[in-house]
Amino acid sequence: MVLAFTLALSCKKKAVETDNLFKFRDYISYTTSGITSVASPIQINLANPVDGWEMGQEIADKIISIKPHVEGKLTVGNSHTLLFKPDEHLEPNTEYTVTVKLNNIYKNMPDGFNNYTFQFKTITPSFNVVTNSIQSYSKEWQYLESVIKSADVITLEDAKILVEASQNGKTLPLVFNELNESSKHFEFKIDSIHRFLDDSEVFVKWNGTRINADNKGENTINIPGRNHFTIVDAEVIQSPEQFLSINFSDPLKKQQNFDGLVSIQNVKNPRYIVDGNVLKVYPDSKLVGNIQVDVFQGIKNTEGFKLKKPFSETIAFEALKPQVRLISNGTILPNSQELKFNFEAVNLSAVDVRVIKIFEDNILQFLQDNTLNSNNTYDIKKVGRRIAKQTIPLQTAAENTGKWKAYSIDLSKFFKADAGAIYRVELSFNKNYSLYDCDAVAGTSNSETDDYYDYYEEENYGESYNDVALEDEDLREEQYWDNLLYRYKNYTYNWREEQNPCHDATTTSVKLYLKIYWLQT
Structure with a gap:
C-alpha cells in the first residue's frame, strides 16, 4: 500500500525587524x-x-x-x-x-x-473631482471651473487621464492650469460647453486606475438652455470670509442694484460682488444654521433679461471650524515686566501653550540647520528644552459666538526670559477643546464611494526599549524632553478628513504649531 500525503505550505511574508531609534540615539x-x-x-x-x-x-x-x-x-x-x-x-x-x-x-x-x-x-492614492461654477464665454458657449484634489503628489500628465467629460455624446476638452508639473491640486476647466436652445447635460466621469487609486464615479451637471435664465447652484463659502455664492446660467449685469432682490434671513445690509455668472453675497454678520435665502425676478443678465423664476431655498451655513491664528509674526523683546503674546481663536474652549527655550550657547548650532521659522521638531530637541506648558481656558460653550475672538497671554507668568536666549511658543488644541457642533453635521463626510482607511501610528517610540508603561501623555512628554523617548504623541492619518473637526485625523494628527521667536536684548 502506498500512502500519498499532500502537504500544503502557506507562505507568509516575513515581518521585518526594525531598530529602536532610542537605542541608536548616539548615532x-x-x-x-x-x-x-x-x-x-x-x-x-x-x-x-x-x-x-x-x-x-x-x-x-x-x-x-x-x-x-x-x-x-x-x-x-x-x-x-x-x-x-x-x-x-x-x-x-x-x-x-x-x-x-x-x-x-x-x-x-x-x-x-x-x-x-x-x-x-x-501614501495610498486617492483623489476628489470637484466641479465649481459655470461661467460664460458668450450666449452659446460656456465652461465649468473644476479641480482635482489628490491625497499625494501626482504628475500633471496623470491628472489629465483621471477625468473626462462629454455633452450629448461628444467629448469635451479639458483645459488644465499647467503651472506645476507635479502637485496635489490641479485646477482645470471643462471647456467648449455648448448652450443649446433647450436644457442639456454634461457628464463628468473619473477613474483612478492611472494612479492605482480605487476612485471611480460620475456626475451630471445640468446646462440650462439659451433662453432659460435661471439659478444653477448656491453654496456657502466659509474662508477667508463667509459669503453666499449664487451661480446663474448667464453672466450678470454689473451695474444694477441688488438691494431687495436677494434676501437672506437675518441679514440687513449685505455686500454684493458680481463675478461673471456668479453673484457673491457677503452677510453683515456671521451666519450659522439653516438660513432661508430668496432671490427675486428683478435680477438682470448682461442682455437685460430678467430672471424667469424666483429662487427660494433653505441653505445650511456651517460654523467656522476650530482654528487658531497669530496676530503678529514675531518680535524682539525688550526688558519688560510683561511679555504679551496675542492670538485669535474660534470655536475653542481652550488651547495648550508650550514654551520651548533654545539656550544661548546652542543658538549657533540650531541655526546651522534651521531658520527661525523652522518647523523641525527634532532639531530643536537637541538644542532646547520645554520650560513651560499650560492649558489656557478661553470661553465656555454658553459664551461662544462662533466668531473669531482675540486673546492675550502674559508669558512672564510662565517663565523669566533670559538675555540672549530664543523662545518658541506653540499653540495647540485637541478634540476635547472643540466647541464645533458635530451633531449638527452628523453623517457629513468627505469620503466618496471608495474606502480610504485611517492609518494609526503610535509615536511613543522607546517605551519598549525602556520597558516603561506610561498612560499619561504629560509623563511621556517629560521623558521625551529628558531624551528617554523618541516621540510621545499618537496620530491618525486620513487625507480626506484632515479638515473635518469631528474626525480624529484632524484632532490628533494636525497639531497646529504657531511659532514666535523672541530674542531678549
Missing part, C-alpha cells in the same frame, strides 16, 4: 517615518557630524540599502544629514525598508550597532 537622531509622500526624499539625520562631508556632495559609497529597490542619488544635506533623492517618485501605498550601514560612516562601531534599519510607508 541616529531622526529618519523618515510614518506615512510620507512619494515625492519626498528619504532623510537620515546622524547624531554627530561626519568629517569631510560637504553640502551637496554625492555619496558613492554603499551606505544605505532600500527594499524594494529604488534608483536614486544619496547626497549630503549638511555635515550630519543624508538625503536620498529617488530618480522617480516612490511607489504609492508601499512599505519601504531602509538599512543604514553605520560601520561605513563611523569607525570602530560596537557590536550590534553596525546597521540601523527603519521603515516608512507611502
Whole structure:
C-alpha cells in the first residue's frame, strides 16, 4: 500500500525587524517615518557630524540599502544629514525598508550597532473631482471651473487621464492650469460647453486606475438652455470670509442694484460682488444654521433679461471650524515686566501653550540647520528644552459666538526670559477643546464611494526599549524632553478628513504649531 500525503505550505511574508531609534540615539537622531509622500526624499539625520562631508556632495559609497529597490542619488544635506533623492517618485501605498550601514560612516562601531534599519510607508492614492461654477464665454458657449484634489503628489500628465467629460455624446476638452508639473491640486476647466436652445447635460466621469487609486464615479451637471435664465447652484463659502455664492446660467449685469432682490434671513445690509455668472453675497454678520435665502425676478443678465423664476431655498451655513491664528509674526523683546503674546481663536474652549527655550550657547548650532521659522521638531530637541506648558481656558460653550475672538497671554507668568536666549511658543488644541457642533453635521463626510482607511501610528517610540508603561501623555512628554523617548504623541492619518473637526485625523494628527521667536536684548 502506498500512502500519498499532500502537504500544503502557506507562505507568509516575513515581518521585518526594525531598530529602536532610542537605542541608536548616539548615532541616529531622526529618519523618515510614518506615512510620507512619494515625492519626498528619504532623510537620515546622524547624531554627530561626519568629517569631510560637504553640502551637496554625492555619496558613492554603499551606505544605505532600500527594499524594494529604488534608483536614486544619496547626497549630503549638511555635515550630519543624508538625503536620498529617488530618480522617480516612490511607489504609492508601499512599505519601504531602509538599512543604514553605520560601520561605513563611523569607525570602530560596537557590536550590534553596525546597521540601523527603519521603515516608512507611502501614501495610498486617492483623489476628489470637484466641479465649481459655470461661467460664460458668450450666449452659446460656456465652461465649468473644476479641480482635482489628490491625497499625494501626482504628475500633471496623470491628472489629465483621471477625468473626462462629454455633452450629448461628444467629448469635451479639458483645459488644465499647467503651472506645476507635479502637485496635489490641479485646477482645470471643462471647456467648449455648448448652450443649446433647450436644457442639456454634461457628464463628468473619473477613474483612478492611472494612479492605482480605487476612485471611480460620475456626475451630471445640468446646462440650462439659451433662453432659460435661471439659478444653477448656491453654496456657502466659509474662508477667508463667509459669503453666499449664487451661480446663474448667464453672466450678470454689473451695474444694477441688488438691494431687495436677494434676501437672506437675518441679514440687513449685505455686500454684493458680481463675478461673471456668479453673484457673491457677503452677510453683515456671521451666519450659522439653516438660513432661508430668496432671490427675486428683478435680477438682470448682461442682455437685460430678467430672471424667469424666483429662487427660494433653505441653505445650511456651517460654523467656522476650530482654528487658531497669530496676530503678529514675531518680535524682539525688550526688558519688560510683561511679555504679551496675542492670538485669535474660534470655536475653542481652550488651547495648550508650550514654551520651548533654545539656550544661548546652542543658538549657533540650531541655526546651522534651521531658520527661525523652522518647523523641525527634532532639531530643536537637541538644542532646547520645554520650560513651560499650560492649558489656557478661553470661553465656555454658553459664551461662544462662533466668531473669531482675540486673546492675550502674559508669558512672564510662565517663565523669566533670559538675555540672549530664543523662545518658541506653540499653540495647540485637541478634540476635547472643540466647541464645533458635530451633531449638527452628523453623517457629513468627505469620503466618496471608495474606502480610504485611517492609518494609526503610535509615536511613543522607546517605551519598549525602556520597558516603561506610561498612560499619561504629560509623563511621556517629560521623558521625551529628558531624551528617554523618541516621540510621545499618537496620530491618525486620513487625507480626506484632515479638515473635518469631528474626525480624529484632524484632532490628533494636525497639531497646529504657531511659532514666535523672541530674542531678549
